[in-house]
Amino acid sequence: MRVLKYAILGLLDQRELTGYDMKKHFEDSLGQFWSAKHSQIYPELKRLTEEGFIEFDIHIQGKKLEKKVYQITDAGKRELHEWLRKKGPIPDTTKDEFMLKTFFISSMDQKEAVGLFSHQLQERTKKVEMLEQKLNILTEEDPSAQSLHSTQFGHYLVLTRAIEREKGYVRWLQKTLEVIDSSIV
Amino acid sequence: MRVLKYAILGLLDQRELTGYDMKKHFEDSLGQFWSAKHSQIYPELKRLTEEGFIEFDIHIQGKKLEKKVYQITDAGKRELHEWLRKKGPIPDTTKDEFMLKTFFISSMDQKEAVGLFSHQLQERTKKVEMLEQKLNILTEEDPSAQSLHSTQFGHYLVLTRAIEREKGYVRWLQKTLEVIDSSIV
DNA sequence: GGTCCCATGTAAACCGTTACATGATTAC
DNA sequence: GTAATCATGTAACGGTTTACATGGGACC
Numbered sequence A, B: 001m002r003v004l005k006y007a008i009l010g011l012l013d014q015r016e017l018t019g020y021d022m023k024k025h026f027e028d029s030l031g032q033f034w035s036a037k038h039s040q041i042y043p044e045l046k047r048l049t050e051e052g053f054i055e056f057d058i059h060i061q062g063k064k065l066e067k068k069v070y071q072i073t074d075a076g077k078r079e080l081h082e083w084l085r086k087k088g089p090i091p092d093t094t095k096d097e098f099m100l101k102t103f104f105i106s107s108m109d110q111k112e113a114v115g116l117f118s119h120q121l122q123e124r125t126k127k128v129e130m131l132e133q134k135l136n137i138l139t140e141e142d143p144s145a146q147s148l149h150s151t152q153f154g155h156y157l158v159l160t161r162a163i164e165r166e167k168g169y170v171r172w173l174q175k176t177l178e179v180i181d182s183s184i185v
Numbered sequence C: 001g002g003t004c005c006c007a008t009g010t011a012a013a014c015c016g017t018t019a020c021a022t023g024a025t026t027a028c
Numbered sequence D: 001g002t003a004a005t006c007a008t009g010t011a012a013c014g015g016t017t018t019a020c021a022t023g024g025g026a027c028c
Helices: A003-014 A019-029 A038-050 A076-084 A097-103 A110-141 A153-181 B003-013 B019-027 B039-049 B074-085 B098-105 B112-139 B153-182
Strands: A054-061 A065-072 B056-062 B065-072
Touching: A003 A019, A003 A038, A003 A065, A003 A076, A003 B098, A019 A038, A019 A065, A019 A110, A019 B074, A038 A054, A038 A065, A054 A153, A054 B153, A065 A076, A065 A097, A076 B019, A076 B065, A076 B112, A097 B153, A110 A153, A110 B074, A110 B112, A153 B153, B003 B019, B003 B039, B003 B065, B003 B074, B019 B039, B019 B065, B039 B056, B098 B153
Parallel strands: none
Antiparallel strands: A054 A065, B056 B065
16 A cells, blocks of 8 residues: 555655655654654655655765755656545554453453553553643644644644544543442452 | 464453454454454464464364364463553554545645545544444343443443544544635635 | 764564465355 | 355565664764
8 A cells, every 4th residue: 555655755745855854754743643664764765766756866964974855756746646635445443452452351350450541541641741742832833733724734633633532542541440440349 | 562462362261262253353343453364363373372372172063164163271361461461652653544644734725625524524424323333232232241340341342442432533523624614715 | 082863774574465275054 | 056154274465663784963
């Protein structure tokens, strides 16, 4: 399916970037919904260049450090738009190891289950706080990010979606913990 | 990380199963959070048998059809419990191709965005209905499923989590569609 | 001079999907 | 009899992670 291909084309449709810059994007907000290691990015950049969807210029940083700054080509833009328009089916499975453990809750004793759920609740709560901080920074730096015509609108949507996803998880964890906790052995 | 290994051990800790039975579980409620094709299941069963975590008996169906009915061993139970107790970090990324497209919304025109979001809303709404039907069947067949000591509690939790996950997605899609739709070009 | 970050690559191993392949049983 | 489902396997391919490998720049 080569989703990474489209992730790269999409990023380059916004501005020119090095492979290293892309890696940074995958570690930031975008990383909530897609990411790749540099060991996957660099070969994909090579392939996309060979296919004519992207091109690069070499920039010199300091004295000798060569970096490849990539741009999207017209063919690349056509390829990107074809993917953007395509209405795919929603996936049957969204893998979640914690929910797999939850499915096997009858193999745990009550104390183990409480420990597991409490820990998950803690981690997810921390994540909500981290994401809300990111959203605050974004809306302070660019208050127009919330409107469709801002270049930051995608960034804003991804953050709000991630926050609500995590908050929903937290609410469900709290509700479930109450049921587990109040069931006397 | 071999999560499939633990998925199989967890299923076998509930009752003895064939590889084919496991495949069916991955197509049912459990499949909301974990799944595998039969081409991945059968080699994993072979490996787990060699490692001594599971064993099988051959049952004859009808005249000649041989099926391998697997059971978990004591070593397998220890292995399963070690995994169940372990409090892993939550993943940084949950891959979602639709949200990747959303991040690139500034590369779309308004009409394209509305089409994409409407379609996603439709699909997710259908999924909520499907999941609610499954939950209804479960609670009608076994009203005790909602309590910790039911063997169906894991099943119940997975379904309620999946429903709330999809409902949260639907609410966010509706809210976002309104913003997109009301932004006059 | 040292540490952290910038910057790019390859190789091996692992995980997962699609395709190839076969045959029995059940229900109509 | 025939279609759907039960039942099990392998092979090839593609995507992803971990590890190996190297070197420059910026800041203290």
